[in-house]
Amino acid sequence: MQGEQDNICIELRNLVKMFPGVTAVNHVNLKVKDREVFSLLGPSGCGKTTILRIIAGLETADEGEVLIGGQVVNEVPPYRRDCNLVFQNLALFPHMTIGQNIAYGLERKRVAKNEIKKRVNEMLEFMSLEAMKDRYPVQLSGGQQQRIALARSLVLKPSCCCWMNPWRHWTEN
């Protein structure tokens, strides 16, 4: 239906992942377009998390290819992939403030200091969590922590952002 110029953001071709005793991912094919919101649904243990971890590069695929922005990234290490995860347990760095957590990825990309400051503040404003900048993750509620985890990924403007179990903290309020 869409025209040719619609870019494919993520593509999986015949993806297979086996753990001892189980085939977690069995020949999965999918295409996600730019700006598309794509959800993986399924019963517990069917391999959703595993697929996301393979896309991010935290697990290696046994068979098949992962393409991000049209490039095969099977051999690209996770820290060079243009794709960020929001972890199931959020994984906010407990020894850093909220501001430092959000700035972490930008610092790794060697973005200029004042640019980092600007983008972190924009992001905090967007999430309406400006007041939390100098707090530590333990001092935030579950829902606030989740917004920070999302902000930490989105601030990098990745071409794709994979969010595990997005409704986990949502149900609380």
Add this chain to the structure above:
Amino acid sequence: MKILNARRINTIVSMIGYLFVWAPIVVLAIFSFNASAYGVKWESLTIKWYVDLFHTPEIMQAVLRSLLIASITTIFATAIGTLAGYGLYKYKFAGRRFLRMSVLLPITVPYVIMAGALLVYFTRIVHIPLGYPAIIIAHISFSAPLAVFVTLGRMQRINWSLEEASVDLGANTLTTWRKVTIPLLLPAIFASAVLIFPWSFNDFTVTYFVAGVGTTTLPLYLFSMLEYSLKPVLINAISLIFIIMPILLIMLIYLSKARTKHGS
């Protein structure tokens, strides 16, 4: 009533515990001011042992040597032990379980046996000269397991998604270590160093075997003083100094912590 009794018993038991810890130190403190050189019978109050102490260059040299050895040992043993603990926890390989269990072997083996084994090893097998190199290597080998042990305990309580999150956000392995892993392990690193330093500083047995000429550490010096010198009570004075220094240090750390907590 029952609860009250239980509480009273608790108090008494812990008092007895403290008595065992503190009584020898108090006795030591009092007798370091005793004028009698043999220290068993009280004569009169004096500070001459403390004056003597600072006028005996051999003691000062022994103290410096011990501090040097303990510092080097602490740095290397903590670094090696922490890395080993990390590897033993994170990476799966054949023999991992055996290695993990055998980590405490150097601590459980009687010291004299360990010392003898090290002596044979240094002189017959690897030919490391006795003296500083042998002492330091020996100290590292018996204290690194402590750091491994402490690190393994800490590793179990760390959320390892944090390392993955760091890598996902664009940090390579080295940066992840520097920015995430080491800060998370810091309590273990600190605890290891605090255990290893006095462990090395106090060691007598192993050092006695592998020390050479001119590398008499403080424990060795004190021992020889007990054997040959005419004023064993000098030991009380030096012991007291080395009991008071760590207590002061601990109090200082405690106070500074209390203040930062109060401030924020």
